[in-house]
Amino acid sequence: MSVIEVEGLVKRFGQFTAVGGISFQVEQGEIFGLLGPNGAGKTTTIRCLLTLIPPTAGTAKIAGFDVFKHQQQVREVSGYVPQDVSVDGDLTGYENLLFYAKLFRIPGVVRKERIKDVIRFMELTDKANELARNYSGGMMRRLEIAQVLINRPRILFLDEPSIGLDPAAKRVVWDYINRLRNEFGATILLTTHDMNEADQLCDHIAIMNGGKIAVTGSPSELKAGLGGDIITIVSSDSNCRQVLEQLGYRLMPRSQDSACDLVVDDGERKIPEIIDKLRSHGIGTLSVSLKVGTLDDVFLKYAGKRIGEGDLTFRTTRAVRRTARRHG
Amino acid sequence: MTVTRLFTDIFTITEFELRKIWHDSSQVFIRAVQPVLWLLVFGEVFSKTRVLPTGDYSYLQFLTPGILAQSVIFVAIFYGFNMVMDRDMGLLHKLLSTPIPRYSIILGKTLSAGVRSIIQALVVFILALLIQVHLILTPVSIIGVLLIITLTGMCFSGFSIFLASLFKTRERMMGIGQAIIMPLFFASSAIYPIDIMPVWLKVLARINPLSYIVEAMRSLLVSGDYHRIGLDFGIIILATAVMIILASTSFSRIIR
Ligand SMILES: Nc1ncnc2c1ncn2[C@@H]1O[C@H](COP(=O)(O)OP(=O)(O)OP(=O)(O)O)[C@@H](O)[C@H]1O
Ligand SMILES: [Mg+2]
Numbered sequence: 001m002s003v004i005e006v007e008g009l010v011k012r013f014g015q016f017t018a019v020g021g022i023s024f025q026v027e028q029g030e031i032f033g034l035l036g037p038n039g040a041g042k043t044t045t046i047r048c049l050l051t052l053i054p055p056t057a058g059t060a061k062i063a064g065f066d067v068f069k070h071q072q073q074v075r076e077v078s079g080y081v082p083q084d085v086s087v088d089g090d091l092t093g094y095e096n097l098l099f100y101a102k103l104f105r106i107p108g109v110v111r112k113e114r115i116k117d118v119i120r121f122m123e124l125t126d127k128a129n130e131l132a133r134n135y136s137g138g139m140m141r142r143l144e145i146a147q148v149l150i151n152r153p154r155i156l157f158l159d160e161p162s163i164g165l166d167p168a169a170k171r172v173v174w175d176y177i178n179r180l181r182n183e184f185g186a187t188i189l190l191t192t193h194d195m196n197e198a199d200q201l202c203d204h205i206a207i208m209n210g211g212k213i214a215v216t217g218s219p220s221e222l223k224a225g226l227g228g229d230i231i232t233i234v235s236s237d238s239n240c241r242q243v244l245e246q247l248g249y250r251l252m253p254r255s256q257d258s259a260c261d262l263v264v265d266d267g268e269r270k271i272p273e274i275i276d277k278l279r280s281h282g283i284g285t286l287s288v289s290l291k292v293g294t295l296d297d298v299f300l301k302y303a304g305k306r307i308g309e310g311d312l313t314f315r316t317t318r319a320v321r322r323t324a325r326r327h328g
Numbered sequence: 329m330t331v332t333r334l335f336t337d338i339f340t341i342t343e344f345e346l347r348k349i350w351h352d353s354s355q356v357f358i359r360a361v362q363p364v365l366w367l368l369v370f371g372e373v374f375s376k377t378r379v380l381p382t383g384d385y386s387y388l389q390f391l392t393p394g395i396l397a398q399s400v401i402f403v404a405i406f407y408g409f410n411m412v413m414d415r416d417m418g419l420l421h422k423l424l425s426t427p428i429p430r431y432s433i434i435l436g437k438t439l440s441a442g443v444r445s446i447i448q449a450l451v452v453f454i455l456a457l458l459i460q461v462h463l464i465l466t467p468v469s470i471i472g473v474l475l476i477i478t479l480t481g482m483c484f485s486g487f488s489i490f491l492a493s494l495f496k497t498r499e500r501m502m503g504i505g506q507a508i509i510m511p512l513f514f515a516s517s518a519i520y521p522i523d524i525m526p527v528w529l530k531v532l533a534r535i536n537p538l539s540y541i542v543e544a545m546r547s548l549l550v551s552g553d554y555h556r557i558g559l560d561f562g563i564i565i566l567a568t569a570v571m572i573i574l575a576s577t578s579f580s581r582i583i584r
Contacts (some may be wrong), residue, residue, distance in 0.1 A: 031388075075427045079425075081422075085417045086418030086421065088344075099425070103423075
């Protein structure tokens with residue numbers, strides 16, 4: 001059964017279309033990733049699904065509840081960890097949890113037990129009685145997740161769960177997300193612009209760009225869809241791309257750097273052949289590298305650019321910096 | 329069932345707003361600086377010069393309720409700003425994603441402004457007693473004044489949250505807070521009697537809820553003359569209700 005069903009969702013801010021008609025489904029117990037660069041519309045999508053802002057058009061159902069008609073029920077089954085800092089620095093970790101336990105109307109008799117459980121699960125025991133503003137970025141993120149776990153939500157919305165964390169802290173958060181699914185049976189929708197994260201965590205991903213979903217599938221499907229290995233050739237000659245096209249090679253869309261990405265079968269054996277052919281056309285190469293396809297390449301293929309080359313608007317830049325500052 | 333739920337929701341929001349003061353009480357004192365200066369400098373000087381006709385009472389007696397109201401408004405008018413800060417972080421989004429109704433959030437926040445206001449007003453109150461302003465202190469007058477202070481805090485914090493839903497950014501809310509406080513204060517009976525105002529100002533003061541708030545506190549603390557207190561309370565309660573309704577219906581716009 002689909003726990004999240006989205007059909008033709010549109011969100012406009014004035015003239016500007018942030019989400020331009022997207023559709024996808026998330027199955028029970030799945031970790032689903034919305035993957036896209038800054039300003040792709042990931043956060044806006046999540047906010048529509050959580051009834052925080054009204055969609056302009058389309059339909060969406062969360063656990064069978066319509067986001068227009070059954071807002072209350074949607075909020076009851078969902079847990080939301082926003083992209084920006086959402087713990088109150090002026091309260092202790094324990095108080096932050098107690099606050100949400102009360103807001104979620106957890107009965108007094110089980111409240112203490114629940115809080116203790118999530119503190120243990122998220123490994124916050126040591127600092128539970130310190131003001132949250134003194135927490136490190138990773139602890140803050142764990143506390144934020146702990147807050148919504150108190151309600152044992154069936155569906156979790158995690159907006160860039162590992163933003164601003166160092167690689168070690170990232171892995172810790174990934175671990176928790178996996179355990180959430182395995183131990184609580186939660187369905188998880190997360191957003192990220194980290195390819196590696198999507199690859200490691202998600203059962204399915206949707207690649208989003210400019211408010212549209214370019215492609216959906218499992219990470220391995222999408223990588224297989226690239227149809228082979230990727231050879232990246234850097235040349236100082238500006239004709240390189242044109243010549244390769246004339247020679248009949250499959251090229252990935254142009255990214256901003258001057259490199260040409262070729263999709264080939266059996267890459268290792270093709271390299272000498274390609275270099276020879278280029279040389280016979282009078283084109284020298286500066287460097288050649290080979291890799292098996294990654295999600296990064298999938299993104300390049302469908303979005304026509306590398307992730308991280310997204311247009312940084314004032315708004316998104318500010319949001320990213322702000323988050324980095326708070327966490328860092 | 330739903331009524332108990334309503335009250336637990338409201339008290340939860342209020343409780344945690346107040347716990348923040350417990351962790352950091354310095355702001356209570358920072359916010360007290362300005363009212364204290366008004367009372368000590370403005371009040372003392374004008375008391376001595378006797379330029380303002382305050383009838384049978386000293387100017388300090390006349391001014392104290394006005395400054396009490398002022399200290400409350402200083403607390404309340406920044407609630408909208410705080411709301412915008414919570415929005416700029418993820419706090420408000422997370423709060424709004426819980427099942428708790430919008431009006432409970434507003435009632436809880438404004439009630440905490442009311443309680444905070446009492447703490448704030450206590451500072452002014454204690455100072456007034458220290459400099460020996462003669463005030464009527466009976467159980468009725470004290471309870472009455474506490475009630476008025478709470479309602480005032482709720483009324484103006486509601487107003488401020490309503491403004492935040494219109495203006496949305498920190499910079500604008502900061503400016504608006506400052507732009508509003510002084511006119512609100514001068515176009516009321518807080519620092520001089522309405523009788524000596526020019527006509528246009530009289531009209532403004534008559535529609536300014538702050539005038540009725542100050543008038544009610546004056547009846548309770550200074551004159552002991554209760555003949556208009558029913559009207560005063562009626563207007564205070566009405567203004568508070570209107571502000572809370574406005575804030576509840578509009579404030580989720582802050583995140584749009
Ligand atoms: N309230 C708003 N008013 C106007 N424009 C908005 C609003 N919220 C978002 N936008 C715009 O909508 C677009 C999508 O924003 P959104 O925050 O959904 O992107 P995102 O994919 O979450 O990006 P990021 O990776 O930076 O978080 C951006 O161009 C943004 O400027
Ligand atoms: Mg985002």
